Amino acid sequence: xxxxxxxxxxxxxxxxxxxxxxxxxxxxxxxxxxxxxxxxxxxxxxxxxxxxxxxxxxxxxxxxxxxxxxxxxxxxxxxxxxxxxxxxxxxxxxxxxxxxxxxxxxxxxxxxxxxxxxxxx
Amino acid sequence: xxxxxxxxxxxxxxxxxxxxxxxxxxxxxxxxxxxxxxxxxxxxxxxxxxxxxxxxxxxxxxxxxxxxxxxxxxxxxxxxxxxxxxxxxxxxxxxxxxxxxxxxxxxxxxxxxxxxxxxxxxxxxxxxxxxxx
Numbered sequence: 001x002x003x004x005x006x007x008x009x010x011x012x013x014x015x016x017x018x019x020x021x022x023x024x025x026x027x028x029x030x031x032x033x034x035x036x037x038x039x040x041x042x043x044x045x046x047x048x049x050x051x052x053x054x055x056x057x058x059x060x061x062x063x064x065x066x067x068x069x070x071x072x073x074x075x076x077x078x079x080x081x082x083x084x085x086x087x088x089x090x091x092x093x094x095x096x097x098x099x100x101x102x103x104x105x106x107x108x109x110x111x112x113x114x115x116x117x118x119x120x121x
Numbered sequence: 122x123x124x125x126x127x128x129x130x131x132x133x134x135x136x137x138x139x140x141x142x143x144x145x146x147x148x149x150x151x152x153x154x155x156x157x158x159x160x161x162x163x164x165x166x167x168x169x170x171x172x173x174x175x176x177x178x179x180x181x182x183x184x185x186x187x188x189x190x191x192x193x194x195x196x197x198x199x200x201x202x203x204x205x206x207x208x209x210x211x212x213x214x215x216x217x218x219x220x221x222x223x224x225x226x227x228x229x230x231x232x233x234x235x236x237x238x239x240x241x242x243x244x245x246x247x248x249x250x251x252x253x254x
Contacts (some may be wrong), residue, residue: 067153074145085138093134100138 001048001055001116009044010109016041017102024095030087038079038098041105045076052112068115075108126250128194129186136246139239140180146232147173147224154221162221168208169223175201176224179243195247202240205229209237 016037023034052072056065082101086094129137151169159166175197182194209228212219219226229236 070149074149081141082138085141086134089130089134091131093131096132096135097138100135100142104142 001052001112003113003116005044005048005051006109006113006116009041009048010106012041012044013102013105013109015102017099017106020095020099020102024092024099027092028095029090029092030083030094030098034095034098035083035087038083041102042076042079045079045105048072049076064115064118068112071108071112071115075105075112078105078108125188125191125252127186128183128191128246128250133183133186133246133250136242137180137184139235140176140183140243143224143232143236143239144173144176144180147176150224158221162219165219165221165223165226168204168225172201172204172208172224175204183243183246191247191251194243198240198243198247201236202244205236205240 016034019037020034023031049072053069056063056068079101082097082104086097086101088094089097127133147169151166151173154162154166154169179194179197179201182190182197205225205228208223208225212222212226213228222231224232224236228234
């Protein structure tokens, strides 16, 4: 698995958190551009799921495969769930849900890297 | 007496999302602990499972937000409050009994103390959205 890509996704997700938090403070509902940013994040996560599964099958190191794949799948599902739950509220609070979602996404990426690099899985 | 406001609207959206996050984290952690090494720390892992169940019920009840679910949400948040302080205190006083950690160990230190604050926020939110007299 590409550590650089995982860090990139983690920082992109954090940037979305900062952006959504600012939008929430400015009392804005979910706007088009923030939605596009989330869609781009989602595409990166789907690519990471594919790349991660290939990498964990190919590696000769002992990696906790079940946990690793569970984190990859959770990371893909998380933005979808947070958009479904957040966007159905047309107030600033829907935007706040997406800020939280970005934060959780970045935490998932850091845990993913820990699981990938942990000695013996 | 006016109808209580739904617990899933406004700031409640965010609260339910935080509860859902903890429900997911606690359930996943508990399933892994019980499936892979239950015998090594049965007390901690049983408490992990109990915490996961409380978070799942609280998420569902606050997420539904309708009057019949309010008592369920009150109960879940109250159990959560008692749980996090009981388990937190027990884990600080007798670390040997907790050979592996739970979501509630050390008052939720591993999760930025959010588990200690969350039930208070949940109860406050239920109070604020309650029926006006």
